[in-house]
Every structure is written in C-alpha cells, then in structure tokens.
Amino acid sequence: MASPSPSLMLPATIAWKEDALYLLDQTRLPHESVVERVATVEDVWRWIHELRVRGAPAIGVAGAYGLCVAMQPVRQASREAFYAALEKHAAYLDTARPTAVNLSWGLKRMVQAVQRSQADRAEALYQVLVEEAKLIHQEDQAICEGIAVHGLPLITAGAGVLTHCNAGALATTGLGTATAPLYLAHRNGVAFHVFADETRPLLQGARLTAYELQQAGLDVTLITDGMAASMMAQGLVDVVIVGTDRVAANGDFANKIGTLSVAIAARYFNLPFYVACPSSTLDLQTARGEDIFIEERLDGEVTQLGGQGIAPPDIKVRNPAFDVTPHDLVTGFITERGIVRAPFEQNLAALFATGGES
Template identity: 45%
Template structure:
C-alpha cells in the first residue's frame, strides 16, 4: 500500500502529496503543530487521512508534552485540539477524530491510578487503532461497492479518493480496485481537478502504480465523454455528508453529478461512517473552505492571471442528494431516502 502516513518514534511521517507524481518524498512532522501545518498545506489531504493525521498529531503532542500533572496535560491537550480544529473546516472526519481523542483522554484521566505515561501510551494506541480501522473500512467499502461498477467500460472519478486520501486502499478508488480484483475490465477517466490537480497528479499516479488503465481529462471534457457513451458510472469520495444525503466533495463534483444525471449515468459516493454528519441537516449548512488565491493565479511559481483580477477558490462544493444514486459505506450501500437510511446506519453503528 502507498504509505500515506505512518507513526514513528520520531514523529508522524507523511508522503508529500504536493510533490507527487514526479517526486516521492516524505515529510517528518516532529510536533503536533507540524502535523497541523501538514494538514493545512495539503501535504496530506483527503477526509479520512486528515482525521487520522489529526489523531496522530494529538497523540504526538501528548507524547512530547513536559506537563508534570494530568491536569496540566489536560490544559495543553485542549490547546492541541483547538490547533487541529482550525486547520481545514470542511472535512468532518477531522472533528470526528478530535472528539474521539478527547473522549479517550477524558475517560483515561478519570481512571483511578492512571499515570501520565499510561495516558500517553493509550492515546498513541487509539490513534493507531483509528489508522487500522480506516484501512479495514476502505476494504469493506470496496467489497460492498465493487459490483455496482460496470463489468467493463469507463468509470469517471473526480479528485483523489484513493489510498492517498486515506490510510490505505481508498474509498472511491478502493471500490474501483475491488472491482478490478473481481475481474471487471475498467478504464478509469480521472478529471484533472483544477486548481490543485489532485486527479491529474495523484489519482493517475496511484492507478498507474496499480496497473489500472487510466486517462486524465480536463474538467470540462466530462460532458463530451458522457455523450459519447464512454462513461458507465461515476464514483467519488466525500468530505462531509449531511443528514439529508447532500454531499460535500472537491470543487467540480456538483457539475459532474448534474452531467451524470442528464446522461442517465449512476453517480456513486464512497465514504466511511466518520464522514457522515447527522448534526448538519443540509448541504447548505456545511462550511466550505476558501483556499489561497495563489492556487488559481499561479502554477509552478508562474503567474497566469492579470494583476488585481478577482479570484474565488472554494475547495469544495455541495452535490444535492437527488443526484446521488447510492452511498457506499463500510457497512453497506445506502439509497434514497437518505434521511432514513443514514439515520438507520448511524443508529446501527452506535448500537454495535
């Protein structure tokens, strides 16, 4: 598997996704603030990977803390959580991971006889458990969703929802991988995904690494390929799924979903339970991150736009639930009405 992130004795190691596909380099985050910076600068990205990265960052912060008492460590931990929460606002997995680490810390701190070293060890174990759970969830999504994809033909994806966006295997690309493993003859069409080019740089790199036939297309070419009958299904990941089934994903996803509906092509979303946010009723309530304007105005250090021109650079858009054919999770496939199927899934997960 592609080593998206890894816990080490020195800190958390990340493959630097800003340098792919031509340079495979790694960044060592030696402090929790380094991990927060890695998330903000998109050295690591993808909702599941962001969540586990934050958990590992918090574990790293506790490990390296010099606090002499549990109370002092608790105060420091609250600051660490605030730093992580202020990295990227859209991916709900980030807040899910922070809340899980907070709950673990609180439970440990209340345990009679617990020591500082005991808290440190337990938080590291919790972060590593989340890492393992993410890989297992991606494998399960692949198993559930593989046969939704055509036995042969083209599958379109947008952005990167693969191993690089998770701890391994991937969500949307995990479903594609599982389909190929079952013998499906799939050719992947990867939108380049402007302006950060996750499709062109990352999805193409991953799939070529696995020997899966892949073609990169400019974002404005999808409609033409659909009209020609080259696309049999669309599958994407998600950064947050609202209670009504509205899906926040990389900017451009909404347009692809509308095109798929017009051309009667199924549009699938693959995401783990941690991406579902029942506390957010509708997609309009999802906070959308605005990225730096230089991602649009410049490429490879060269300015492409006139000085002073207006720029918008939202990192995500929201696809209304009516365009989503099915949501693939590690627990199975959900269909309309999503208000009911998402609530049932969450209740079943909570009840074991």
C-alpha cells in the same frame, strides 16, 4: 475472465514508528515520493493546511497521530495539566481544515478516550492516546476494504468509470474510498476503464489519482474537468464514483469543487452517480448541505499553475475548495456497511444509528 492481478502497488500515506509520525508529502507527487518525520504540532497543522497530507480519512488519522505528537512534551505533567494541553492542541489542530468532518471527528474521539481513562499519570494517558490513534488508523484501513466489497458489483466488465479529485489510497491509509471498488475489481481480474478528472485548481486528479491508478496497473485516462460531460455524451462513461469530505444528515454532501458539475451532467445523461462515504465522514449533526462550512483558499492557487502566473495581476478571484451536491442527484452512498439509497435521511440514520458522534 483474466487471472487475478498481482498485489497492488499503493502508496503509504501515514506511518507511526517508534513514537514518531511520518507523512508522505503529496504536494511533491507525482515527480518525487518523499516521506518526512513531522515532529511538532505546528508542523502537523501546516502539513494538513497546506495539503501535504490530504483527503478526509487521511487527515482524520494524521490529526489523531498529530495530537500524540502535540502531547509528547507534557508526558510527565499532572493529569490536569495534561488534559488542559490536550484540549488546547485538539482545538488548534481542528482549525487546519474546516470542511472535512473526519479531522474534528478523530480529534474528538482522541479527547474522549482520555476522558474515559482511569489513569492518573500523564505517561499512561499518553499511551491511551497512541493506542486510540492506532485504532483509528486500523479502522480506516478496514473501512476502505468494506467500501471495496460493497462497491464491487458496480464495476462491471468493459465499464467506463469517471471519478473526480482524489479519493484514493493517497486520501486514506488503505484502498481509498471511491477507488476501493476499482482496486478490488482490478485485483479480481475485471477489465474496465477509468476517466480521472484533472480537478482544478490544484490538480489532485492529475497529480494524485492518475498517478496512483497508473502505478497500480489500472487502465486510466486523464481528462480536463471540462471534458467530463463530453465523455458522458460519447457513451464512454457508465458510472460515476466520487468521494466526500462531509455528508449531511439528509444526504447533501461536500466534495472537491467541480463535483456538483459532474453530478448535474450525470443526471442529464441518466448515469448512476455514487458517493463513497466512510462512516467517519457522515455528519448526522449537520442537517443539510447549506449548513456545511466551505473552506476558501488562497487566490494564488487559481491565478498560478506550476508556479507560473496565468491570470491578469490583481484580478478578483473566488477559490472555494469544495462545493455541495444536493442529495437528489445521488444514486447511492457506498459505505463500509452497504450501499445506502434514498430516502437518505432515514436510511443513513438507520444504518449508522449506533455509530460514533460526528
């Protein structure tokens, strides 16, 4: 076995420094790495909605810090006025991305932290929010490490691993979810190969996953979405690992559009299909995939590429950002507490029975 690799060079997506929120603008990658201070609640909403910060765990953390930003102008108000503003801003931020459950989960947790507090002064309540956001941030990093440890045995020497979209360091504040086992295996000196789907229409696989894996020194090949089944047919893929934006109680899950096609192909070629799922993405209150609201985005994301039109004018367009993969196509969910296998409804509930409300 090769010697362990040096420290991974992974991008930092979110930082809270001196009472200010700083975010990496992912829409400018891979050509530019630009970090900006985001100073108003409206700007936080826009950054999340425009995918400048994206990935279910990352927007959960960004939303938590964003609520701190939102409450800074009312730090001297009464408790009643502070709480009224808190509920208003939390509801507003929650509309930025409706499918990924982490955003609403994080915002609810922030509001509940204030509800539990005995503090009377708004300044003290504001500090409760900041400390809760920092805790959510730290927990996200620890969750990524847990997923890495439990998913590590799936990455064997010489294996070909296929992933779709970006469930990497850029989608979290740590090692990522689907990429976490890859990074740990690479750190341990395991030699393997990654195929990254480009992920139309916004090319998160090409712009983000391929970029961060290459920067970290992993052996990665970029392919178009339509090539995935062909790679499987050639025997180049041994395991598929993807992320998720929401997992229903029965194990159906929503992820970036195109995931369902990958899962169907994996089943046809008898390949294991795993979903990296942090506890913050598990929604036991949603019974099944058909109950998950799917975000529809602007036509221009499909009809343009790099700012250039690629379709006839006025063509009809569908642009769902996610699709839902049924649980019977899933081999297992890689969580920070272990790999969950079927029957998912019983086993997910049992493992996370003491987890927070989602």
